[in-house]
Amino acid sequence: MNIGLCQVEFAYGDEDFRLHIPELKLATGSRTAFVGPSGSGKTTLLHLLAGITQPQSGTIQVGENPLHSLSDAGRRAFRIKQIGFVFQDFRLIEYLNVLENIRIPYRLNDAINLTAEVNIRLDSLAKDLQLTDKLDAAIDTLSQGELQRVAIGRALLPQPKLILADEPTGNLDPSSKSKILDLLFAQANANHATLVMVTHDHALLDRFEQVINFEEFHKRETPYA
Amino acid sequence: MRSLFLAWRYLWTRSGQSTAMVLGVTIALYLPMVTHQLVDEFDRTISARADSTPLVIGPKGSRFDLVLHGLYFRARNNGTVPNGEYKKLQQLEIGEVIPLHSKFTCQGFPVVGTRKDYFHFRNLKIRQGKSMQILGDCELGAAVATKLGLRPGDTLLTDRENLFDLAGEYPLKLNITTVLAPSDTADDTAIFVSLKTAWIIEGIWHGHDPSLDHNGTSPKLVKKHLEITEENVDSFHPHGDPETFPLTAMLVRPESKKAQALLLAHYQDHPSLQVLKSPDVMSELMYMVLRVSDFLDAHHSLVTLAMGALLALIIALTRRLRTRELETLTLLGCRKGLQWTMQITELAIVLIIAIICAWGLTSLTVHYAASYVSSLAG
Incomplete structure (x- = not known):
């Protein structure tokens, strides 16, 4: 899934944060890392690419979808069908067990339907994520690593064409980091998906084809300058 | 249906919070539902009893007292109906006329003097024993027999009206010949005797027991009660004119509307007696009961309103606590409105379960309370 951003401007209402991206292109199937200091807009850009937030100006084209002009309902349907989002803080639903959390995208929007094929895929994915014996477990009984894997499972099950991962290895030990990254890359390759990952871990950067430093996009307005 | 899964x-x-919500709503619904059902049951039963007793004749005075006395043997009349009036109505052949004499009690249950026609009039069946034959025999309502643990062959004493009236009537030992089948009416809580037996209790009929002097008092100063036996039964006889012997009410089922109209006209200007249409009087009484029910309705509405406000508060607080969860659903791409649908579905599930529970509880209560209500109003 090709991604193209042109003259994108975004700012939060009452803060002096401002993101300006003159141009950004990501090729289908590419692996891109976003790096930069905290508050530089990496997560904001992931939200823009997912259609969670809208730019004040500019265009965002993700595949065939002009996100800047899609309606809210359109962007929700786009997100559930095309985006696999791994959140930094997992954002799992506490009252659902592991299986239900992984399968939840199919309960949220009519744009995708839970079929027998999805369930077969879920079994295979659970095996890859080493969660087979945890599927009935309650969320509050899992370790950090297991929570991370459940969040990744939820993002990958609908076979998204764009995987957005916000520091998915942040809380993991080096061995687990490598495994999670292998898994994300393998799933992205299997589905010809584009992978965009925010990371602070420079040791991982050589595994990405493209690294974008957010220092160049981030503008902090200084009224006395 | 997607919201149903998440809501459930x-x-x-x-489960703790959900149970508390279901319980609260159940109680808020149960109270008005059960009140209405029981009042309806009460109304149905009371109407059936009144409809089967179209007219009650008795002394002038409180209309409610007379009808309650005629139908339920409750309330006491100020005055009596002379037995001659009953004879007169019988000769007119206007329909079924049943005399009643209900002044005394046995262990708190009313002793009702009447004729055998009453059992046919009320369609009362015998469960145990055989009909009363001689003076001093009695037939027990089903509830009396159960509560006092009595059966045919047993005896019981009438209550003394005034403990300190040593010169007054003595309690009479009644011989139980019959236990009636339950009818879920006031007849279950009555003890039936013949009119003559009732008059013996009142002291109008006398017997000559060798142990008593001619006034029925004991030469040994203390005589605990009167007893009618095979030896002394033939010695009982009336004192005075039988036409003047007292009845407390008469029940009339006229054979036609014309007969009813004639009877109403006959008693319209009677100096000491009145004839009342039981259904009309009981309707008036029910109107008052329904006014009380309306007051309860208002009270229940307030309870329901308070419960609704509490539910709204719980939902509002829960929504605040669930901000992050609901935000996550949006981030994942849930369809627009799903969050609201989900919470409305949760509320609907709570309400449906509560309605089912309230309905079940109401049905159980009505099932178990129906015979009690019937015994009160039947």
């Missing part, structure tokens, strides 16, 4: 899982996981 949420309620299931938060």
Whole structure:
């Protein structure tokens, strides 16, 4: 899934944060890392690419979808069908067990339907994520690593064409980091998906084809300058 | 249906909170439902009893007292109906006329003097024993027999009206010949005797017991009660004119509307007696009961309103606590409105379960309370 951003401007209402991206292109199937200091807009850009937030100006084209002009309902349907989002803080639903959390995208929007094929895929994915014996477990009984894997499972099950991962290895030990990254890359390759990952871990950067430093996009307005 | 899964899982996981909500709503619904059902049952039963007793004749005075006395043997009349009036109505052949004499009690249950026609009039069946034959025999209502643990062959004493009236009537030992089948009416809580037996209790009929002097008092100063036996039964006889012997009411089922109209006209200007249409009087009484029911309705509405406000507060607080969860659903791409649908579905599930529980509880209560209500109003 090709991604193209042109003259994108975004700012939060009452803060002096401002993101300006003159141009950004990501090729289908590419692996891109976003790096930069905290508050530089990496997560904001992931939200823009997912259609969670809208730019004040500019265009965002993700595949065939002009996100800047899609309606809210359109962007929700786009997100559930095309985006696999791994959140930094997992954002799992506490009252659902592991299986239900992984399968939840199919309960949220009519744009995708839970079929027998999805369930077969879920079994295979659970095996890859080493969660087979945890599927009935309650969320509050899992370790950090297991929570991370459940969040990744939820993002990958609908076979998204764009995987957005916000520091998915942040809380993991080096061995687990490598495994999670292998898994994300393998799933992205299997589905010809584009992978965009925010990371602070420079040791991982050589595994990405493209690294974008957010220092160049981030503008902090200084009224006395 | 997508929201149903999430709503159900949420309620299931938060089972303590869900149970509390269901319980609160159940109680708020149960109270008005059960009140209405019981009042309806009361109304139905009371109407059936009144409809089967179209007219009650008795002394002038409180209309409610007379009808309650005629139908339920409750309330006492100020005055009596002379037995001659009953004879007169019988000769007119206007329909079924049943005399009643209900002044005394046995262990708190009313002793009703009447004729055998009453049992046919009320369609009362015998469960145990055989009909009363001689003076001093009695037939027990089913509830009396159960509560006092009595059966045919047993005896019981009438209550003394005034403990300190040593010169007054003595309690009479009644011989139980019959236990009537339950009818879920006031007849279950009555003890039936013949009119003559009732008059013996009142002291109008006398017997000559060798142990008593001619006034029925004991030469040994203390005589605990009167007893009618095979030896002394033939010695009982009336004192005075039988036409003047007292009845407390008469029940009339006229054979036609014309007969009813004639009877109403006959008693319209009677100096000491009145004839009342039981259904009309009981309707008036029910109107008052329904006014009380309306007051309860208002009270229940307030309870329901308070419960609704509490539910709204719980939902509002829960929504605040669930901000992050609901935000996550949006981030994942849930369809627009799903969050609201989900919470409305949760509320609907709570309400449906509460309605089912309230309905079940009401049905159980009505089932078990129906015979009690019937015994009160039947």
